[in-house]
């Protein structure tokens with residue numbers, strides 16, 4: 001009897017254990033708690049003065065379409081002319097109806113975050129007016145969206161119901177977090193309730209949409225971003241539970257972008273094949289579902305999914321997005337990545353970092369931002385590449401000159417809008433810096449701050465009600481010295497955890513510290529005005545990519561050989577905003593030379609490579625990929 005009793009007890013405790021939701025390691029901070037400084041702030045100001053701040057003038061028809069208000073979609077709404085070429089488009093016309101909601105909401109999300117972080121008064125006024133106008137569209141039942149009463153929540157085919165909301169509400173919540181305007185929070189809360197009432201919990205199928213292409217429905221899975229943030233504010237489990245329900249429904253319905261479906265993840269023979277952006281944004285849903293679930297099946301699924309994504313990621317952090325993954329592995333010359341994918345993968349890794357506290361994920365985030373993303377910006381003009389490759393031998397529209405049988409490829413160029421394809425990447429290029437900044441500091445508990453990502457920035461937070469300001473004064477990633485300047489109203493004791501990147505060979509500081517899971521932990525009493533000086537030493541690393549080509553890194557930065565090119569002016573959108581393409585003057589390629597010396601000096605890696613045309617050894621100077629247009633990165 002006793003044995004049975006203890007067995008029952010053991011079984012019960014096992015059940016209790018299995019039913020515990022996983023513990024989250026760090027907490028994220030409200031948007032606006034961290035602001036950019038130094039070169040990063042200057043770059044964001046340039047963006048606001050450039051295409052990020054002017055997209056409404058560059059593509060006015062798309063931004064001014066009253067899709068959330070007087071122009072809501074109805075049963076007989078016509079497909080819109082968005083100014084893009086549609087030949088070779090496998091996805092069909094239905095998606096064009098909702099496209100402007102994504103363009104507008106992602107753009108506004110990035111725009112308002114930038115102007116708040118830059119404390120740009122004019123921009124903040126503009127954002128305020130936008131939010132007031134959006135709130136005025138809310139129906140009595142709480143609906144804020146793009147469909148009229150007859151159509152909403154009532155679909156059997158492709159639609160943008162949840163996607164148009166996810167992209168919009170993310171921006172509204174950021175606005176609330178910065179301004180603390182309770183009206184905005186109440187409006188979003190009511191709008192989310194409206195979704196939960198009309199797609200009842202386990203009694204509806206929000207992702208049912210027939211058996212044809214449904215990219216908009218599939219993007220709608222990012223509605224879990226909104227639910228996650230609602231949970232962050234309210235700690236109400238119903239939002240996470242609803243997110244888990246959405247993931248399950250997504251997994252059990254037909255999806256054209258199906259990589260994240262549970263059955264596909266658990267199928268050992270399955271290879272990623274979906275539209276890249278979807279695959280990478282859906283990581284967040286899987287993370288949120290895992291932390292909402294009371295079993296370990298999703299933990300296993302997340303591990304498998306992340307491993308698959310690693311194989312689809314190039315050395316710069318750019319994951320395949322040109323545009324379907326199509327069961328391929330990453331490649332420096334033949335596989336492109338979409339700017340949207342960079343933002344989505346970076347944002348997903350940021351959430352993963354917050355939940356797991358694993359320092360290595362910080363390296364992945366910095367790799368995407370400092371290499372792939374900086375390397376897809378045009379260093380001389382306000383525009384970005386829609387698609388880019390690590391080895392970029394020409395930017396004349398196609399992927400290094402490769403022709404595609406079923407479409408005229410024009411994405412490999414620099415543009416302030418890319419309207420001929422889709423205005424998706426430029427809005428996301430406006431989101432990436434504010435999101436990068438937002439995740440750079442986290443808290444582990446009331447008295448522990450975590451410098452998760454390294455960059456010039458300033459954090460304003462508190463320890464037990466005492467306001468603490470920490471400014472990271474640095475030229476990182478171009479330099480590796482940091483001065484953490486601490487200001488508070490009275491001396492107090494707290495802990496500072498600074499992520500130690502994997503490439504650090506030596507830490508230099510006068511502080512007493514310990515290393516804990518790749519974090520430098522400094523625990524002491526700080527004065528009202530205090531400073532921590534810290535620097536990292538590193539060495540050039542020569543590594544091999546998945547096909548055996550060599551590449552050079554120094555610290556977080558990936559280095560490349562720049563290729564001189566002729567700049568060709570393309571479509572002129574509005575005043576200074578212009579498309580540019582680039583044709584190389586020479587088609588020389590270089591090979592790696594074994595046993596050659598290399599050294600780092602003043603921002604350059606100096607070494608020798610073999611000129612493939614002449615077979616001669618030449619002295620070369622490599623520069624960070626983020627400063628290049630055309631380049632050879634692997635040798």
Ligand SMILES: [Zn+2]
Nearest residue numbers: 338340424425
């Ligand atoms: Zn895009």
